[in-house]
Amino acid sequence: MNEKPIKAKARASSTGRVTLDDIARRVGVSSITVSRAFRRPDKVADEVRERIQRVADEMGYVSNRAASSLASARSMNIVVLVPSLRNMVFVETLDGVEKVLRPKGYQMLLGVTNYSPEEEEALVRAYLAFDPDGILLTGMNYRESTRRLIEQVRVPVVHMMELSDREGVYSVGFSQEAAAEAMTEHLLAQGRRRIAFIGSQLDSRTLARNRGYRDTLMRAGLYEPRRELMVPDSSSVALGGILLERLLQQAPDTDAIFFCNDDLAQGGLFECLRKGISVPGQLAIGGFNDLPSSACTVPALTSVATPRFDIGMRSADMLLSLIDGRPVARQHIDLGVALKPRQST
Amino acid sequence: MNEKPIKAKARASSTGRVTLDDIARRVGVSSITVSRAFRRPDKVADEVRERIQRVADEMGYVSNRAASSLASARSMNIVVLVPSLRNMVFVETLDGVEKVLRPKGYQMLLGVTNYSPEEEEALVRAYLAFDPDGILLTGMNYRESTRRLIEQVRVPVVHMMELSDREGVYSVGFSQEAAAEAMTEHLLAQGRRRIAFIGSQLDSRTLARNRGYRDTLMRAGLYEPRRELMVPDSSSVALGGILLERLLQQAPDTDAIFFCNDDLAQGGLFECLRKGISVPGQLAIGGFNDLPSSACTVPALTSVATPRFDIGMRSADMLLSLIDGRPVARQHIDLGVALKPRQST
DNA sequence: TTGTAAGCGTTATCAT
């Protein structure tokens, strides 16, 4: 048969794992010296340190973080919660986070909330068992009970993406409203007067973008409720096509559509191609986030470039400052956005 | 100033954290009873258990996994390594993995290798410190030294995506060659005779697909080296367009292109639109993976649907079996693929 | 520069 069941952990007494003590005995020093040899090489005589290093390699030593966390009261774990991994925006944010965390020896504990404050709280609760040194949350739309939970254990938190102005709250992101205004203004500047907004997911960022859109059109005296289409479904290219069709039914004279993200916008673009609607001739289309592929579509998609990679890095930086008790210059960092006008408008 | 530096961990003696002992004292039992009340509720008198539960809630108890791992020699950590998060394929695989792991109380430690065996080894090394109960690797293209590293600590491993036939190795995936053959056969069946292959990243899966393509064409007596374009760059929609252009320069009479993944294929499609090349009239285009958006492009993209979500689930299932010493029916599980013929061919 | 002692919070083991 083919069953050789690998017994995960076994071996008689002890765990069988090579420990600092094992090395210490072999080298003829105490275990604390071995520990120091790894953590503060300068505090150990060169000759001893080299011997320790060699023996450790020979024996295949791997440190045990559980023991280390327990003894030092520093887990070196950072909890990072994002709404989804299916949206490249968050993936790129994580990328930035990790670029900062890993070199400093921190481990990222990743959680996906599926845009649900309930799941977010459940994840926070579960991850608190890892004794995290800090927490990175996406957005500010968390439950009061989640906040209390975190407050209880006194762990620093930084919010990514959205900005706050509350004292004692830390955030790195950009103004979703302002970004949406920029896109709406752009469409107005292109001479569009019957501008629609299509949004899905309806998380706090989408709602903020919708506000930016609405405020701008109201100021221009061009706001019409029937040009707004908001659905709770999760975003996808396919959904973009469906929503475009639905919108054109309820407001056929629309001359521009601002999609709340590029996935939807691309779907809208494809649907136009399919329907023979000329873009931007008959209809201008704008997206949000400026996904890499958005520059490649035909026509290329106008979008708003958001600095998610930087948001990840700066959030992590700020969090580390808080953890170390270093002063942070500003509690709220606005990284801004950049409009990317292309052929679709 | 605005600096209230949050001291991460503080409070006088002890760590300040609520422990099993704290609860035990309050309830008037021993700490082991409290521990049991959580882990094996049936082993504790109802009345006592309820009291413990209540007090724990009141005090805001959160268990400490470091201590638990240390004492129980079971970390409940599973290391999962994927090449990239920018490729939806792996994200969906992770989704499947997590769907299985989380309900069982396991924590996924995610690592991104960037398609590099070196980075993979570094990650394995780093994650071994977490004393993982199991490891999930993407592909089988790992270094010999990585294998030894893992063997040393005797942790079960399951490989995702690619299949092996080696004894003592566990894998869940599908035959990349067979899948590529299916696409190539399809193009042949559509009457194409000058079929090109465009690949990037050049990881072992891309190479396997290329073999499937090549073997099929050789068998048909239609293989021509100049119709192969392989570059090490990472895949993207933008790259697809560039490579299509390059290929058509070196082999202008090509009548079909098999892209090694959908990202590239979509880029190719867009480029055709831009150049006015009719698809599938002049040129048929096939992709791989069947990304959700591939059904929406114009024309819709023919692709090969791969069962990555299931691969994630089944891999995790198999790993848990190995961890628990349960017999696994088969060491290698082939989940197969499905050709999705659409308008682009 | 090196070592001793104690403890981090939990669980396995063996008793009661």
Added chain:
DNA sequence: ATGATAACGCTTACAA
């Protein structure tokens, strides 16, 4: 059903 005790592997604090 509950408890006493001893680890688990490491680090802090203090001493030498």
